[in-house]
Amino acid sequence: MTTLDDLPIRDDLRGRSPYGAPQKAVPVALNVNENTHPIPEAVAHDIVARVAAAILQLNRYPDREFSELRAAFAGYLGHDLRAAQIWAANGSNEVLQHVLQAFGGPGRTALGFGPTYSMYGLLSSGTGTAWVEAPRDAEFELGPETAVAAIREHDPDLVLLCSPNNPTGTPLSHETIAAVVDAARGIVVVDEAYHEFADPGTPSALELLEGRPRLIVSRTMSKAFAFAGARVGYLAADPAVVDALRLVRLPYHLSALTQAAALAALDHSAEMLAMVDDIRGQRERISDELSRLGFHPYRSGANFVLFGGVDEPHRVFEALLARGILIRDIGLPGCLRVTAGTEAETTAFLEAIAEFAPRGDDASKIASGAASVPDATDRPANRMDA
Template sequence: MTSLDDLPLRDDLRGRTPYGAPQKSVPVALNVNENTHPIPEDVAIDIVGRIARAIPGVNRYPDREFTGLRNALADYLGHGITSDQIWAANGSNEVLQHVLQAFGGPGRALLGFAPTYSMYPLLAAGTGTGWIAADRDADFEITPSTAAAAIREHDPDIVFLCSPNNPTGTPLSLDTISAAYDAASGVVVVDEAYAEFAPAGTPSALTLLEGRPRLLVSRTMSKAFAFAGVRLGYLAADPAVTDALRLVRLPYHLSALTQAAAEGALAHSAEMLAMVDEIRIQRDRIVAELTTLGYEAYRSSANFVLFGGVDDPGAVFEELLGQGILIRDVGIPHTLRVTAGTEAETSAFLAAIAVLAPVARPASRIDA
């Protein structure tokens, strides 16, 4: 059989592995930070109706500028954001890919603070952009001085700041984002995929957009909106940024059905986001109970919890999987990550991990 070694693959892609997370059919899947709550029935009915109305027109190309969706996204975000500041694509990964295609490329570099979202270096590699992994402070935090110092040292063309950070859940202060922007000569992207799960009243980087034309704030409908299967990500930025992204997008990249479904979900945003409060409760419950068990749960503003003090993550992962509970080994020594699911799913995980608690070592903070 032909292998990758037999193909004329780009040299910089040889030896790399694609993004992947275990995809297994289990009763309790808490490994990829999905919103495990079902979409409310009345919302689903409305979305299906909108898709049905779009079907007769699918012999024609969709609205290339996804005008209705941009208006709906701008209304949802608020903060005085207008539709000409909105960009969207098939998931926030494609949004970030567009950013790298427009502002990265051969001879240019992307800087992030590791450990962080594993797709960042993969997206960089796919666009021929260099990847720079800067260090975090203790407990996976980033202070303004740490961010500014790394950016001044490397002078990257693009900076990605994940807020809250995946896979650690660590929140990022507006002071750190401002310091990063002031230190950067290129674009700064704040990836707010999990922003809706932050404690109520937490300010968004959206509040920093005015007067900062190189600042981009990325969001997704996959998490809080329980829309992972639809694939809709978006960002808000200066209108000049959206003009730049038009130069690299594929023609008609958002299907008419995707646009209809997303507009339907946004029309019910209050109802769709009502489940966020319940997810926060389960996240905080996980933190409290894991701590009681002797594990070390790191502070999280996302819909998942990273916990340390695990002597053998692989063994714990397999033991839980054997009980039909799938979580995630993200490769950080002595840690595992679990998504906050429904109350029943969370209870199943906590009951199973409690039996394994003797595996936990005495809690000790991990420096990144």
């Protein structure tokens, strides 16, 4: 039987594994940071009606510039953005791929701060861009001094900042973002896939766009909008950046059905985002209860919690899976990650994880910071994150 080794694939792809996370039919799936709340029924009916109308014109190519959708995204984001500053694609991964195709490539370098979203390295590799992962500060934080020092050391063509960071949930300060933009000579991408879950009043990097033509802020509808299956991501940037992305996109890359579904969802943004407060509450509930049990939850501004103090993480992962609860073993020593789901899903997880809580001296060591909780210099194994 033919294998990859028998084919003339690129040398830099040999030995690599495709992106992926476990997809299992379980009662409680809390492993890939999906919004587990269903789309409101009335909104779903409107989306279906818009898509049905688009089907009647599928004999024609879609609007190549997706002008109406770009205007709708600009309206949703605010900050006096114009449609000319918006780009969209099939999920934020494709948006980031376009950025790397336009501004990366052979002889160029992209810099991130690990552990971070594993697709950054994969997208860099796929576009022939060298990927460099610099360390974070303690507790997976990233201060301006650490970030700027890495930029000065590596002099990257692109910097990828995940805010809040995936897989750790760590928020990123405006001070750090501004320092990075000022220090970097190339493109700076702030990936705000989870921004809607941040604490109320948390500023967006969108506030820094004015006068910074090398800054890009990317978003997604997959998370807060509960639209993961629709595959819609977008970014805001200087119009010249959008012109550059046109050079690398495939023709008609956003289907008429995708555009129709996204427009309908944006027209109902208030209803679509109504569950965000509840998710944020479940995130805090998870953190509080894990801390009470003796685990070490890390600071999170996303819809998930990374927690340390886990003895044999993969064994715990398998034990929970056997009970129909799927969370994430991302390969960080002593850590697991769980998505904040519905109240019932959170309850099921907390009741199950309590059995594996640190006991006695272990719990005391974790509470005091003396236990084996990984610092930001630890690197995860080759397990993908979403």
